[in-house]
Amino acid sequence: MPKITEIFFDCDNTLVLSEELAFEACADLANEILEKQGLPVRYTGEELIKDFVGQNFRGMMQSLQAKFMFELSKDELESYVTAEEDKVIAKLLEKAQPCVGATEQVEKLFESKKYDLAVVSSSALRRVRASIEKVGQDKYFDHDKVFSAATSLPKPTSKPDPAIYIHALKECGKTAEETVTVEDSISGATSAIRANIAVIGYVGSYPTEEKQQEMTQRLADLGAQVIMKDWSEFPDCLKKIEEAEAPVAAL
Incomplete structure (x- = not known):
């Protein structure tokens, strides 16, 4: 070798x-997206970790779209990705x-x-x-x-x-x-x-x-x-x- x-x-x-802090910060955002799609399911940060650990927010959104059969426009997805980054970074700078x-x-x-x-x-x-x-x-x-x-x-x-x-x-x-x-x-x-x-x-x-x-x-x-x-x-x-x-x- x-x-x-x-x-x-x-x-x-x-x-x-950082995972627990990050998923805690993005749970509200994920639930907002699901609500706007008319879907009744909601996630806690702990549930997001269980289902999506190791994925970034973009990958998580792709998985959610496939799982619940909805589609975000490119602009919508990019807007949410930026919002998630801001929320997570603020949480990390506070508690990581x-x-x-x-x-x-x-x-x-x-x-x-x-x-x-x-x-x-x-x-x-x-x-x-x-x-x-x-x-x-x-x-x-x-x-x-x-x-x-x-x-x-x-x-x-x-x-x-x-x-x-x-x-x-x-x-x-x-x-x-x-x-x-x-x-x-x-x-x-x-x-x-x-x-x-x-x-x-x-x-x-x-x-x-x-x-x-x-x-x-x-x-x-x-x-x-x-x-x-x-x-x-x-x-x-x-x-x-x-x-x-x-x-x-x-x-």
Whole structure:
């Protein structure tokens, strides 16, 4: 296996505890859209997390339109996307906290100068930068090495589409084989795996032992090479991937 020289990090609930705050902020907006469509269903932030974790707001709206068979115009969708960004960023700047132990591990990586570091997220670039700035992690990432599926691509998308990881590899001048990423969600891990990037699955941000066990199994079944429950485990998880032998090609 080629030497690992690049580490990518998902942002939401991997570096920063932002998902709950974000979904809390956008629940009212999602319900406003559903009400205007004459639909009786309403979501809480917790229910949105359950159904759409790992997706950005644009992806969530696409899923809702498909599920409930309605269609927003392009202008309507863009207006809602902007409104959601503003609501979420305000909430994050007020309350966001780092995932326990994440900042310490990223700082160690940064100081070691052994790896290049980047953030690869589904969320809008303004939101990602607001999140890492709020918790003091922005100093570990070059400004142009924060990537967003919602903002950085010619055509906005969302994980599990691998486009943002493929884009990040190109911009960083790396191959998938020399890269590792940390992901907490099924959609995020799927995105990385589709781009042939090794995945450390992080389950520490899930609120209960039962949910952590469930996600451990799901991420492992999906193809995450290593599962990490606590950020203190990161050095050992990375070492396992670095020391793994390259698979033998089938005859």
